[in-house]
Amino acid sequence: EDQVTQSPEALRLQEGESSSLNCSYTVSGLRGLFWYRQDPGKGPEFLFTLYSAGEEKEKERLKATLTKKESFLHITAPKPEDSATYLCAVRPGAGRRALTFGSGTRLQVQP
Amino acid sequence: DTEVTQTPKHLVMGMTNKKSLKCEQHMGHRAMYWYKQKAKKPPELMFVYSYEKLSINESVPSRFSPECPNSSLLNLHLHALQPEDSALYLCASSPPGAANEQYFGPGTRLTVT
Numbered sequence: 431e432d433q434v435t436q437s438p439e440a441l442r443l444q445e446g447e448s449s450s451l452n453c454s455y456t457v458s459g460l461r462g463l464f465w466y467r468q469d470p471g472k473g474p475e476f477l478f479t480l481y482s483a484g485e486e487k488e489k490e491r492l493k494a495t496l497t498k499k500e501s502f503l504h505i506t507a508p509k510p511e512d513s514a515t516y517l518c519a520v521r522p523g524a525g526r527r528a529l530t531f532g533s534g535t536r537l538q539v540q541p
Numbered sequence: 542d543t544e545v546t547q548t549p550k551h552l553v554m555g556m557t558n559k560k561s562l563k564c565e566q567h568m569g570h571r572a573m574y575w576y577k578q579k580a581k582k583p584p585e586l587m588f589v590y591s592y593e594k595l596s597i598n599e600s601v602p603s604r605f606s607p608e609c610p611n612s613s614l615l616n617l618h619l620h621a622l623q624p625e626d627s628a629l630y631l632c633a634s635s636p637p638g639a640a641n642e643q644y645f646g647p648g649t650r651l652t653v654t
Contacts, residue, residue, distance in 0.1 A: 464642055473545075473631050473645035474584065517583060521641075528574075528597060529643060531583035 436532035451503040459523025466517040545646035564615040564632030573615040576631040
């Protein structure tokens with residue numbers, strides 16, 4: 431059974447304090463690992479897709495990396511506007527389009 | 542147009558009402574999805590349409606009835622819902638291809654009284 435586990439469940443940072451969020455996964459035939467950002471009461475906003483171990487993607491203060499068992503979302507010098515829930519999702523192989531989501535990490539960045 | 546739109550933004554309905562949620566995208570995506578999300582939980586897949594045909598139904602109760610009239614439009618018809626069906630209902634779409642990312646709409650906040 432496909433499984434996605436995110437840690438920590440919640441994270442509070444001071445503005446400028448860099449950190450990483452973890453996404454561990456067990457999936458048969460990974461077709462893609464996705465990171466989303468979700469603000470309260472809104473739909474998830476797509477951030478990155480990673481396809482294979484060793485791949486890295488960057489966007490502003492965010493950098494996503496992928497190994498064979500986990501993905502990290504590194505946040506460098508975060509700002510209060512980075513506060514949100516960050517969701518990790520995987521798409522398994524065998525043509526199945528459905529994503530399996532982790533429970534998310536609720537990030538709060540204090541000024 | 543690079544977004545998924547959903548209407549209404551908020552909906553309050555009684556258990557005997559019939560209502561519909563609407564989702565629209567004009568990005569040429571051929572797969573569309575309905576998700577349900579409860580507070581502080583991840584989205585849970587309900588239905589997947591691929592090329593206007595229902596391809597996945599995640600054992601959703603029949604009081605939820607999806608419809609895909611064309612490649613740009615997805616509806617979710619609601620009838621005889623229960624209070625526990627109150628949630629954020631998210632629509633998403635994805636382009637043709639392999640590991641394709643899904644783009645989500647802003648959601649409809651549904652309250653069943």
